[in-house]
Amino acid sequence: MTLLRRHLLALAGLSALGGCASAPHALVEAPETPLGWASVGSTTGGARAIPEHVFDVHDRAGLDAALRLGDKPKIIRIHKFIDLCPGGVEAFRDPEFSFDAFDRAFDPATWGRDDPKGPLEDARKRSEKRQAEVSVVRLPSNTTVLGVAPGAGFQHGMVLLDKVSNIVIRDLRFSDAYDHFPEWQPRDNGHGEWNSEYDALSLRGADRVWVDHCHFDDGQHPDKLEPIRLGQRVQHHDGLLDITNGSDLVTVSWCRFQAHDKTMLIGSSDSRSSDEGHLRVTLHHNHFHACKERTPRVRFGRVHVVANLFSAERAEDFGYSLGIGANSRLYSEHNRWELPAGITADRLIRRLKGSAFTDRDSRLNGQAVDILAAWAAAHPGESLSADVGWRPDESYDTAALRPARPDQLVEQIRAGVGPRRA
Structure with a gap:
């Protein structure tokens, strides 16, 4: 029996053999251990938390109080x-900032x-800073967060894991990490782009x-409903993860x-050579629906994308799935795509300097x-090797990741993804 299960049984007033609850805490079954790359690191989160460090959180104040425990093992x-950023744009807008005045001042014409x-x-940067001070939540090491x-979950903000270790996040909804003051980058993509600051969930180091x-x-x-400003549709969201x-x-x-x-970025820059040897990531049994691209886009990492479902009902909601970026070593297997007619197999990947x-x-x-x-046939004269230089089974047990019933994998993923208390 895991330490986490023992602690939650104790909080619920139960013994390992059963019994009735004498405390208000509901029993949460012990989590399974992760598969894939997180299993190599013995990822346990807050499983070693003492009972006093298991927190029931109903609002932002309770969340902040739990996080003040720092790196000590904790279960939240x-x-x-929970709304991480209530109040809307006027709660953070600097008095000297005006959207209309900004557009007039920096019109490329x-x-x-x-x-x-x-x-x-x-003034835009001051406004952005004010929002960040409220909407960014930093998780410390040795933490489990459970819905x-x-x-249960978080909206209107970013949950940030910055230079921390040993985190478990389960059964939560992350929604609408909305940047009220996105940055205008006039040379991005040659015509200029709006770029926002917040991911719903961000891992940095x-x-x-x-x-x-x-x-x-x-x-x-x-973002597809946002207005056009400076010739481009405004982007108020960055990545989801x-x-x-x-x-x-x-x-x-x-x-x-x-x-x-732009759903999931693994590796942020072609020039960040220090990422070599890191960015070992496993994605399994996830469902990416109507996600246009970057599911994921990979640089440098040894990334195992196994038994996932990629779907879209409209052709305009699909650009590509797997982005093969600089120095990436992407190993794909047992994946399923359900896409509109006319989207061919060569479009499932995009070469991005990989x-x-x-x-x-x-x-x-x-x-x-x-x-x-299919990709080679559609791109004559270009080269893309099938040798990525590694195999997942050399690093961890892959047996449990392989679909036992391949013909039922799509239905299994559709039925099983997302928070289990939704």
Whole structure:
């Protein structure tokens, strides 16, 4: 019996052999151990927490109080859908900042393609800083965060794992990490882009992390509904789950990612050579629905994408799934795609300065496909090796990741992803 189960049984007033609860805490079954790369790091989260360090949290104040424990092992049980950034744009807007004035000042037709600077940009940065001070929640090491009630989770903010270790996150909804003051970068993509600051969940230099049975979305504010400013649609959301800055030994399992553009980044820069040897990530049994791209986009990492479902109902909601970035070593197997007619197998991947990719047992709309061969046929003269230089079974047990019933995998994923108390 795990330490976590013992502690929760004790809190519930139960013995290991059964009994009746004498305390208000509901029994939560002990979590399974993670599969994939997080198993290599012995990821336990707050399993060694003493009973006094198990917290039932219903609001932001309770969350902040639990986090003040720092790196001591702790279990945080979330009961509500907590708004991390209440109040809206006017709660954070600097008095000297105006959206209309900003657009007039930095219109490329008059300003050009130089970066914004001056009082208006300074006021935007002050506004952004005010929002960040409220909306960013930093998890310390040796922490387990569990959703224990329907709809439990976080909205309107970013949960950040920055240079921490040994985190377990389960059964939570992460929604609408909305940046009120996105940055205008006039040379991005050649025509300029709006770029936001917040991911719903962000790993930066974090290791031994397990994210399991969670749901990620943009809530009621998808970027496709935002207005056009400075010639481009405003982006108020960044990634749903980004894994960057040398993060390592991470497993993401049984999660649903819903209706987003740039969904998951693994590795932040082609030039960040210090990421070499890190960014070891396993994605298994996740469902990416109507996620246009980056599911994931990989740089440097040894990433195992196994037994996931990628789906879209409209062709405009799909760009590509697996991004093969610089120095990436992406190993794909047993994945399933359910996409509109006309989307061919070569479009399931996109080469983004990468040189190798391997895949086996993929199916597109129920039919077996050879992704690498399809890509090669569609890109004559380009080279993409099937040798990524590693195999998952050399690093951890892969038997439990292989579908026992391949023909039922799609239904199994659809039925099993997301918070189990939703």
